[in-house]
Amino acid sequence: MSSIERVTQPTLDVLEALLAADRLELHGWAIMKTTKRAGPTVYKVLDRLAEAGWVTRSWEEQPPDANRPRRRLYRLTADGCSRARALLAQRRQVHLGQPKVLGTAGAA
Amino acid sequence: MLGAVALGLLVNEISDVSPWMAERLVRSAARLWSRDPQVAADYAEEWQAVVDERPGKLLKLCTALGFLAGAVQIRLGATIHGRRRALQHALRGIVWLNWLMGVSGTGTCLNILGAFPNGHLRETVSFAVVVLGFLVASGLEIRLTVRRRRAASDRSVR
Numbered sequence: 001m002s003s004i005e006r007v008t009q010p011t012l013d014v015l016e017a018l019l020a021a022d023r024l025e026l027h028g029w030a031i032m033k034t035t036k037r038a039g040p041t042v043y044k045v046l047d048r049l050a051e052a053g054w055v056t057r058s059w060e061e062q063p064p065d066a067n068r069p070r071r072r073l074y075r076l077t078a079d080g081c082s083r084a085r086a087l088l089a090q091r092r093q094v095h096l097g098q099p100k101v102l103g104t105a106g107a108a
Numbered sequence: 109m110l111g112a113v114a115l116g117l118l119v120n121e122i123s124d125v126s127p128w129m130a131e132r133l134v135r136s137a138a139r140l141w142s143r144d145p146q147v148a149a150d151y152a153e154e155w156q157a158v159v160d161e162r163p164g165k166l167l168k169l170c171t172a173l174g175f176l177a178g179a180v181q182i183r184l185g186a187t188i189h190g191r192r193r194a195l196q197h198a199l200r201g202i203v204w205l206n207w208l209m210g211v212s213g214t215g216t217c218l219n220i221l222g223a224f225p226n227g228h229l230r231e232t233v234s235f236a237v238v239v240l241g242f243l244v245a246s247g248l249e250i251r252l253t254v255r256r257r258r259a260a261s262d263r264s265v266r
Binding site for chain 2: 027028029032038039040041043044068069070071072
């Protein structure tokens, strides 16, 4: 687990979305909807977070429709979760315990 | 009248072709995003799933175009960044080479001109030139490093 090199606004948005999911797995589209960020922006951040070991990626086991491509799911690791909380508290000074309405959670 | 019919047919055709086009664009975007074929294939599948989530054929096409634009930006950014780094390394090389050439050149010139009546003075002057050149080159190196770090910190969100 290493620290992330650049902490940008999209990074904070993605971390906030993943934290608000409360250890549920989110797929890329759900994160894009929650953060209201474009796909490439979100995936750049997810790449950096995955490289730093803050999030884990896994493919969904059973696609809802067999003809559809699989979705990849993202979840904060335990260490990533605590680091994300600390980072958000430092940068945004928000109450992270507040529930937030999210898009579709991947695991759901 | 004829124009309206032709426009309608064109829109209809584009609408029908757009899912196929979106798939091709997403694959191209994934290949640009990563040089690793396996990683690119994974992203292509993942992004295709994202595109499929969007309602409407044209919106799907727009999302695919967005992925392609992002991937092109990343590839261009990596190229520019790589060239900038290469330029910085070249500049450093020139600075250090200049220092080495300056030291040896100065020593040689002073020797030819007979500036050193005795060996002790020659050693002292040579040593002073070496130290001075080293300090100048180190100063430039530190300045470059500080500027790079400052630029990196400016890019990050405070």
